[in-house]
Amino acid sequence: MKFGTMLGDLTISLFSQPSTERYPFERSEAPERLRGMLIWHPEDCIGCGLCAKDCPAGALDVIVLDKESKKYQLRYYPDRCTFCAQCVYSCRQGCLEMSNEIWELAALDRSMFDIIFGDCLENG
Amino acid sequence: MGSTTIKDVLLSLIALLIFPGGLFLLFVGLAYEWIDRKLLARMQNRVGPRWFQPLADTIKLLAKEEVVPDAVDASLFIGLPIVALAGVLTAAIYMPFPGLPPVGSFPGDLIVTVFLLSLVTICLGLAGANTLDRFSLVGATRALTQLFAYEAPFLLALLGPAFVAGSWEISEIIGYTDGRWLLITQPFGFIVAVIGLIGKLEIPPLDAPEAETEIVAGALTEYSGRGLALFRLGKGVALVLGLTLIAAFYLGGVATPLLFLAKTLVLLLVIVGIHALFTRLRIDQTVGLWWRYGTLLVLVQWLGIIIWQGVMI
Amino acid sequence: MSEVGKRETFTIPIGPQHPALKEPEHFLISVDGEIVTDVVVRLGYAHRGIEKAVESRTWVQSLYMLERICGICSHIHAMAFCLGVEQLAGVEIPPRAQAIRVIVAEIERIHSHLLWLGVSAHEAGFDTLFMYSWRDREKIMDLLEGLSGNRVNYSVNVLGGVKYDIDGAQETAIREAISFLEERTRHYLEVVTKDALFLQRTRGIGVMTRSQAEVLGTVGPTARASNVYRDIRVEAPYAVYDKYPARIILDNRGDLEARFFVRITELFESYRLIMEILETLPDGDLSTRIPRRINAGETVSRVEAPRGELFYFIKSNGSDIPERIRARTPTICNMMSVVKLLVGHQLADVPMMLAGIDPCFSCNDRMVVLNRGRNKERLLTWEALRQYGIDYYKRRSA
Ligand code: SF4
Ligand code: SF4
Numbered sequence: 074m075k076f077g078t079m080l081g082d083l084t085i086s087l088f089s090q091p092s093t094e095r096y097p098f099e100r101s102e103a104p105e106r107l108r109g110m111l112i113w114h115p116e117d118c119i120g121c122g123l124c125a126k127d128c129p130a131g132a133l134d135v136i137v138l139d140k141e142s143k144k145y146q147l148r149y150y151p152d153r154c155t156f157c158a159q160c161v162y163s164c165r166q167g168c169l170e171m172s173n174e175i176w177e178l179a180a181l182d183r184s185m186f187d188i189i190f191g192d193c194l195e196n197g
Numbered sequence: 198m199g200s201t202t203i204k205d206v207l208l209s210l211i212a213l214l215i216f217p218g219g220l221f222l223l224f225v226g227l228a229y230e231w232i233d234r235k236l237l238a239r240m241q242n243r244v245g246p247r248w249f250q251p252l253a254d255t256i257k258l259l260a261k262e263e264v265v266p267d268a269v270d271a272s273l274f275i276g277l278p279i280v281a282l283a284g285v286l287t288a289a290i291y292m293p294f295p296g297l298p299p300v301g302s303f304p305g306d307l308i309v310t311v312f313l314l315s316l317v318t319i320c321l322g323l324a325g326a327n328t329l330d331r332f333s334l335v336g337a338t339r340a341l342t343q344l345f346a347y348e349a350p351f352l353l354a355l356l357g358p359a360f361v362a363g364s365w366e367i368s369e370i371i372g373y374t375d376g377r378w379l380l381i382t383q384p385f386g387f388i389v390a391v392i393g394l395i396g397k398l399e400i401p402p403l404d405a406p407e408a409e410t411e412i413v414a415g416a417l418t419e420y421s422g423r424g425l426a427l428f429r430l431g432k433g434v435a436l437v438l439g440l441t442l443i444a445a446f447y448l449g450g451v452a453t454p455l456l457f458l459a460k461t462l463v464l465l466l467v468i469v470g471i472h473a474l475f476t477r478l479r480i481d482q483t484v485g486l487w488w489r490y491g492t493l494l495v496l497v498q499w500l501g502i503i504i505w506q507g508v509m510i
Numbered sequence: 511m512s513e514v515g516k517r518e519t520f521t522i523p524i525g526p527q528h529p530a531l532k533e534p535e536h537f538l539i540s541v542d543g544e545i546v547t548d549v550v551v552r553l554g555y556a557h558r559g560i561e562k563a564v565e566s567r568t569w570v571q572s573l574y575m576l577e578r579i580c581g582i583c584s585h586i587h588a589m590a591f592c593l594g595v596e597q598l599a600g601v602e603i604p605p606r607a608q609a610i611r612v613i614v615a616e617i618e619r620i621h622s623h624l625l626w627l628g629v630s631a632h633e634a635g636f637d638t639l640f641m642y643s644w645r646d647r648e649k650i651m652d653l654l655e656g657l658s659g660n661r662v663n664y665s666v667n668v669l670g671g672v673k674y675d676i677d678g679a680q681e682t683a684i685r686e687a688i689s690f691l692e693e694r695t696r697h698y699l700e701v702v703t704k705d706a707l708f709l710q711r712t713r714g715i716g717v718m719t720r721s722q723a724e725v726l727g728t729v730g731p732t733a734r735a736s737n738v739y740r741d742i743r744v745e746a747p748y749a750v751y752d753k754y755p756a757r758i759i760l761d762n763r764g765d766l767e768a769r770f771f772v773r774i775t776e777l778f779e780s781y782r783l784i785m786e787i788l789e790t791l792p793d794g795d796l797s798t799r800i801p802r803r804i805n806a807g808e809t810v811s812r813v814e815a816p817r818g819e820l821f822y823f824i825k826s827n828g829s830d831i832p833e834r835i836r837a838r839t840p841t842i843c844n845m846m847s848v849v850k851l852l853v854g855h856q857l858a859d860v861p862m863m864l865a866g867i868d869p870c871f872s873c874n875d876r877m878v879v880l881n882r883g884r885n886k887e888r889l890l891t892w893e894a895l896r897q898y899g900i901d902y903y904k905r906r907s908a
Contacts, residue, residue: 077474078705079638082697086242092645093244104652106674108659129567129574157574157665162673171659241641331522335541335857401635402707410530410633410861412522476707477635479858480544 108156109176113147113190117166120145124160124169133160136189145191151178152186222289226433227251229440229465236469251433255426263422268329277320277327278420278427284316285434292438293371293445304366307359311352314438317431318344318397321406324424325416336415339480340406343396346484350491351393357386357498358446361506367445375450385498387447389491394439395468396483398432402475403483440464519547522857526555530633530861533871537864541857549852551845556872561835568830569595569669569804579837580873581662582625585611585618586815587837588667593748594811594824595669599804605792607671608749613787614657614666615749615813616780617684620691621650622816623773623780626868627698630770633861634711639701646694649687656683671797681788688781695777702770712766716851716863719764726847729840730818731776732867735761735768742814754786766866773868802830815840817868839873 094101103109111133120143125133132153138144161169180186230251238245265271291306318340325337359365361382362373380387396403407415414420417428444451444460451457478486519540526534534555540548560579564572577588589611596603624647631639651661658664658674666672676684702708718728723736733740742748743756759775761768806828813820818840825834844867852863890898 074706074709075704076706078701078708079474079642080470082242082642083240083470083473083638087236087240089242091239091244092242092648095244104656104659106656106659127568127570129571155574155663156660157577157663158659158673159570159574159665159668162668163570173659241638242645243641331520334520335522335544401637404635405858408635408858410635411858413529473638475636476631476705476711478707478710479856481856482710 103173103176105173107171107173107176108158109172109174110151110178111149111154111160112170112172113149114168114170115145115147115191116168118145118147118168119143119166121165123163123165127159127163128154129157129159130155147190149188149190150186151188152183219286219289222286222434222437223430224252225437226430227255229437229461230429230433232462232465233436233469236466237473240469240473255430258421258426258429259423261422263424264419266328266330266419269327269419273327274324274419275424277324278424278431281317281320282427282431282434284313284320285431285438288313288316288438289434291367292441293367293451302366302368304364307355307365307367307370308352310367310438310442311348311355314435315344315348315397317428317435318399320431321416321428324420324428325418328419330419332412332414332418333416335412336406336418339412340399340416342480343399343403343406343483346487347393347396350389350487350495351397353492353495353499354386354390354393355442355446357383357495357502360499360502371445371450374446375452378447378449380447380449383447383498383502385494387443389495389498390443390447391464391467392471392491394436394443395471396487398436398439400436400468401472402477404477405480405483408477437461524860524864530864531871532629535869535871535874537860539852539857539860544857546852546855546857546860549849551849553842553845553871553874556874558872561837564832564835566831569802569832572832572835573667573669574663574665576835576837577663577665577667580815580839580870582622582870583618583815583817583820583873584663585614585666586813586820588665589615589749590811590813590820590822590837591824591835592667592669593813594809594822595804595826596800597811598807598809598824598826599669599800601670601798601800603671603798604795605750606675606794607796609787609791610672610674610676610796611667612749612751612754613676613684613784614654614664614672616784617650617654617657618664619780619816620777621647621654622868623777624650626773626816626865627702627770630766630862630865631708633865634708636708639698639708642694643698646691649690653683653687656680668797670800671795673796675796676788676791684784684788688784692778692781695774695781699771699774702774703767709767711859711862712770715766715859716855716866717763717765718847718851720762722850723764723847726850727843728818728847728867729843730815730868731759731769731772732818732844732847734759735772736764737762740819742812742819746812748811748813750787754783756783766862769866803828804830804832817841817870817873818843839870841867841870841874845869845874 120135120137120140122135125135130153132150134148136146136148138146156171158171161171231246231248234250235245265274288310291302291310322337322341322344325333325340328334358374358379359370361379362370364370399406407417412418417425420428440461441451441457444457444464448460448464451460520542522539522541524537524539525531526536536552536555538550538552539546560575564575567575573588573591576591577584579587624643628640628643628647631637631643654664655661657676657680658666666674702712718726718736720737723733723738728736728738729740737760739758739760741756741758743751744758747755757779759772759779761772804826806826808823808825811822811824820840821838823834823836824832827833848864848867852860855863
């Protein structure tokens with residue numbers, strides 16, 4: 074039986090900095106593997122659609138613009154995405170990647186949440 | 198002649214209503230609440246609120262709509278917080294604040310002060326019993342139970358210094374204790390007084406009457422807006438008054454503002470430490486602790502004083 | 511006696527919205543003064559229909575759905591599902607993947623137990639312990655974030671293996687975090703077993719004897735604190751637990767103090783397991799291919815979640831969509847023990863005893879159909895079901 078077993082902790086803390094992270098004022102660096110927003114690299118995409126098929130949240134659509142010239146677009150809804158990285162795992166071409174920098178995804182405007190990766194045909 | 202009287206009256210009024218009593222006291226209460234919260238946060242390795250947080254809370258609460266529930270006596274519901282705050286502000290009149298003229302001083306004002314300080318808790322209990330809310334009812338029962346358990350030992354602990362000073366008038370006791378550290382001669386009385394204050398004001402670990410995880414906010418569950426703000430202000434002021442009383446009686450007086458600050462803040466630190474260190478006691482444990490040890494300690498103290506006085510004579 | 515019976519009971523509702531509960535669940539506590547005389551529990555406020563929802567998702571998608579049954583033990587749900595599905599598909603996953611799964615599962619256990627320590631300390635009104643244990647838990651959260659990229663739903667599992675490797679940097683991070691936590695845990699163990707005032711709230715409170723624990727069907731640390739030898743990791747070793755056996759921590763006192771002791775001591779066990787597996791982490795791939803259509807059949811998968819046994823029943827009809835998945839979570843097994851034991855205790859002990867089983871209400875809320883005596887099956891259309899619901903609540907409130 075003891076009284077005040079945490080006295081040591083209290084005294085140390087009283088004379089040291091709080092351990093709270095002062096996030097918006099100070100940003101600590103995100104870990105390398107952080108699963109932030111999805112990034113698509115279209116070069117190798119073969120339009121197989123596996124990423125969209127496996128996505129548990131229905132956050133991906135593969136749009137085939139022109140099968141011959143391998144023109145695809147990837148439609149991505151970050152608000153539906155659960156950041157599970159299944160699409161990254163499923164894509165055998167390694168076209169998908171999750172950013173560890175873009176993770177502050179809150180927005181006041183819904184248009185932020187409907188992203189179409191890749192150019193339209195007209196633009197070449 | 199006539200003009201001087203008016204001037205005196207005016208000065209006294211200012212002293213009572215604005216500085217250092219009344220309004221100023223409210224702000225001191227808020228400041229102490231902030232220090233309390235900040236210290237606690239730092240002890241727990243958190244950042245804690247900014248300095249204006251209690252003030253901002255109060256302003257927000259005052260500006261909010263007060264919801265008066267059905268099936269309560271509306272006049273009581275609205276009146277009780279006012280009575281509580283008025284009670285503690287009245288108690289301030291007899292306080293040994295530096296700069297406050299002891300206008301209302303009379304023999305026996307110590308007793309009156311202690312009971313005025315209890316008015317917050319009594320009002321709290323009544324406010325809880327006034328509603329039909331089940332958390333409030335349990336909270337009110339606990340608040341009143343705790344009040345009765347704490348009143349006697351706290352008073353006895355404060356009567357120790359009164360006894361050696363040979364007077365029950367606060368200003369005379371202060372006159373005696375000024376420069377004399379009764380903490381050394383009456384250590385038990387001091388301990389009981391500090392714990393008594395914690396219990397009276399329902400500061401954790403003796404906060405069973407408003408144990409958040411059991412009965413939400415206890416007696417105050419139904420209060421929102423103005424009523425809640427007034428109760429909180431009342432508690433803040435009561436805390437300052439209680440600290441002042443103990444510092445004045447046991448820690449060698451609070452003759453100058455600097456001494457007042459230093460001593461009450463040290464006491465506050467002790468109370469925050471107790472808050473941070475201990476687990477909340479159940480109401481039966483709270484009451485049991487008091488009757489078993491608290492009262493006993495004071496009685497031992499009293500016996501000591503009486504024997505000592507007998508020896509001296 | 512009849513006097514008592516006649517007296518109107520004073521009931522206190524704990525929940526569905528209450529500061530003591532972080533999730534919606536309803537306990538109606540009848541009290542006589544401060545003493546609890548009766549408890550009625552009403553579950554189901556957080557029922558989300560996940561079991562039904564996975565019946566229209568592919569196996570791959572179901573994994574992430576099931577992972578979200580519980581926020582705290584997300585990994586173990588996914589792991590139970592993966593183990594079952596891999597068994598049905600007849601796929602052997604690489605040993606390295608198995609080991610990493612177990613490491614993450616143990617890290618998750620640490621995270622869960624530390625979280626529980628904080629929550630129960632808060633219920634007892636000891637906020638300092640709450641703040642400190644959660645501050646230290648942050649180390650574990652950082653670890654998981656660094657390992658998988660997410661602090662909660664880590665999604666380390668995929669069908670056929672794991673997604674993330676533990677490389678040199680991860681390993682050092684894990685070792686550092688664990689050696690820090692080991693010291694802190696020793697400190698917390700001292701606090702909960704020595705602190706006089708804390709013991710006042712835990713010692714001898716909510717005592718559940720061994721026979722009670724067995725009859726009430728408790729699982730996990732709750733059962734182990736009543737000296738019931740029950741741990742799936744030992745009784746039916748899965749993944750790599752046969753190579754790295756866990757030690758069962760028992761206590762025969764059965765009160766709240768024993769539950770604190772068991773859970774905190776289990777932390778040391780998890781630290782040891784993680785270190786041991788890290789020492790001898792097998793090389794190899796992280797995952798193998800698994801067919802999209804899973805062989806028809808049914809299987810049962812049992813794992814030891816932080817709160818106790820987690821049970822999965824998985825049935826496949828040979829397509830790429832599960833036919834039926836049933837999860838039984840530990841909290842539902844432990845819930846009855848609370849209801850039984852609360853009677854006779856003080857009102858002030860209710861939050862503590864509730865927290866004592868480490869409840870997870872959203873896990874808890876599964877649907878059970880009791881059709882005893884009625885023997886009548888009905889199929890309702892969506893419209894009819896809706897009407898039924900409206901009528902039901904009208905009847906109830908009338
Ligand atoms: S991370 Fe998961 S939810 Fe998001 S797009 Fe990829 S598969 Fe879909
Ligand atoms: S899985 Fe990869 S290759 Fe296939 S469509 Fe998606 S991004 Fe393109």
